[in-house]
Amino acid sequence: MNEPSSSQSLFDLPNAPKFERFTALPKFDGVPALVLDVPESIPALGYGSHQFFRYYGKFPSLVGREIISAFSDADMGVLDNYSGSGTTQVEAQIAGRDSYGIDINPLAVLASNVKTAYQDARKLDAAFDLVCRSAAAIAPYEIQATPSDRLRKWFSEESLQGLGRIRAAIDELEPGDEQDFLTVCFLAIVRRCSNAHDGEVRPHVKLEKKPRPPATAFREKYLDMVDGLRELDTMRPKSIKSKTVIGDNRTPKAYAELLTEPVGLVVSHPPYLNSFNYFNAFSLEIMWSEGMTNVWQGWTLRDVTGLEQKAHPATNGRLVESYYRSISEASAQAFEVLRPGGTLALVVGDATIHGRLEAVHRNVWDSLKTSGWRPEAVWFRTTHYGIGKYAYAHRADYHGEAEKKDAIMFLRKP
Template identity: 25%
Template sequence: MKLRSENKSQTELAKIKYLCALDWELINADTDYYTHGYHPYSAKYIPQIPNRLISAFSRKDDLILDNFVGSGTTLVESKVLGRNAIGVDVNPLACLISKVKTTVIKESTIVEISHFLNNLRRDMFHECSSPDWKMLREYWSPFDKLHPNISRWYHLNVIRELLAIKTKIDVVTNTEVKDFLLVAFSSLLRTVSNAKSGFGNLMIDKNAPPKNRIAERFSLAVRKMLCSLAEFNTVATKSQVFIFKHDSRKVEFIKDQTIDFICTHPPYMSAVPYAEYQKLSLWWLGYNQYDIEKSLIAGRRSRPDTPQRFLHDMEMSLLEMKRVLRKKKYCCIVIGNPVYGGKTWKLNEIIKQNAVDIGFTHLKQISRGKYHSTMGKMKEEFILIFRND
């Protein structure tokens, strides 16, 4: 018995030693391979992180959990590595992107997507030269109260073309085709808007250059996704992926001790207000930005009690992670230290302590060095490795 447990900890030690020796800054790494480049997502982690951690701490056919799944990076890597995976996120856009990124689409469905593009090209010229303003108003009426400024975010020609594309997607009956097209559509919404480029935050640029050929841009986005899909289809295993639009503070649908490995990347307190940054996509896809904001961990910015709420919510999530993870299995948390209220919050230390307080054993902290972000808000990023004892 003694020998076996010694051997086990040897293996654990060797794994950690191996991981510590790797370069984690990965400055020039390709991060858009397979389906990872389908859609931009604020503060997503690079796929090499979950790939290395899943490879080290789990085996084929294991069940992996990412309870802050975002755009599904962990799920794509799980699918490629032959692990089953559960992704949880309160943001419906995250769930949609994750689903499409992890779906192997068969040839007949790809043909349907190509037909959609051909029909779109055929119809667009006619419709864009005679805009249906009545339809435009009807389409936007549910949002009128929430988004009265839509015409400040887009030039009218852009709204018209987007509307023509969106109304065609809305009547597609095959869910796989529809979701694929919606992700392509959503991926465009910021670049064709009047938002300032180069900022994480969404701000209107009064001098934004006019955008045109929106349908062509959309077709290009779909075709690029199809190329990535072809690559993904050749490497994706038959493992299963389950995605839940749910709050990670209470994942009652996951039974106790059923998860073999947790690889996750929680929000960095209020550093990235997901609903605010993604509001153009959320509006067009029919979601209420403000409802989503309320359920995000510390989603609302600049509230005096943000740090307290964040810490409380994170503790609830950690308790759930502890409950669902099998004994002696591992949990990796990627976290950065944001600047908030004029000071740097050492979330790595705080989360490490919280996790230890509820019974996780902390094994190692790996620093990823300086965080490379256009927002420049994060000082450093860490990978925390725990065992569930």
């Protein structure tokens, strides 16, 4: 590790304002400790393809960028075994590192692969124009697995018809990059075209909401994604490999499918204890992805929800035990695929249970120290709260007297 000094920025965006990202702290358990500051707003963190698909619970893009810059080598791959929608992979690609991902959410896996794919702009435009023409005349796709009364709770008849026609037109495309890109574009507008509150994690009806017309939302999202793709292409070298797969990160099978040689850095971002369970957050998108082979890749909803690492409710003692055990098992698999001297960057946050602090980061740290890992460093993360910022005031905050901490713990394989 090239240890950053106080107030040093490791990796700033071209032409971006310079922020003093790092502040030194007293050592944590004998290793260097720093505060990593992320003051940028959500839009500022959505550069390149990061804004393609709204994925709840992802870490800020610049956190991934700083980790990769400090703890990876150009000739060694980067793996994220809680990949989400591919924040780590995009940042690895910008840094010129091959990257790999594992996640249990098929929507996220497709988004990750689309966000890192090298696209042909002319083919994308042709496919988009074809979908728009077809959607004007084609019979709409009708969701089969969801009862009609539930569908009409979330979608007006206009939205059902409009989304159904776009979905049917995308289904007619040849499988490949263009269909995948437009599938992500489509799934990204589902909530905008629903009666659900746009800003809440778990869908609930917002009575005063005016849903976006699907055709308008689809066109606007496509243009936004194309702009992001152009920006990404100015930031990343050509032909940097990235691949994400659906799989259980606690077992060797997913890693064997993905990797042919050891990696130099594993980034792990498990769900925070007592946070939401992810599949509930994406229930509307899951409705509209039924039967899409490029999304589900032979898996079923029952398959993946059965493997989901539950984080809520933490009042369930057995769930808490399972939560810690899952992190240990995923970390053990990371140990196996790291080269000697490689680093695990584990991103965890504390929780409260019945108002009592659960020191998750310290508990996980102590557990991993006894499992063969060599402690290297700890970064504590702070964000600035307010409208348009990354997080909100009821989350962990290091500017006041808060006890909860978001920690990035770095441990090395001897």
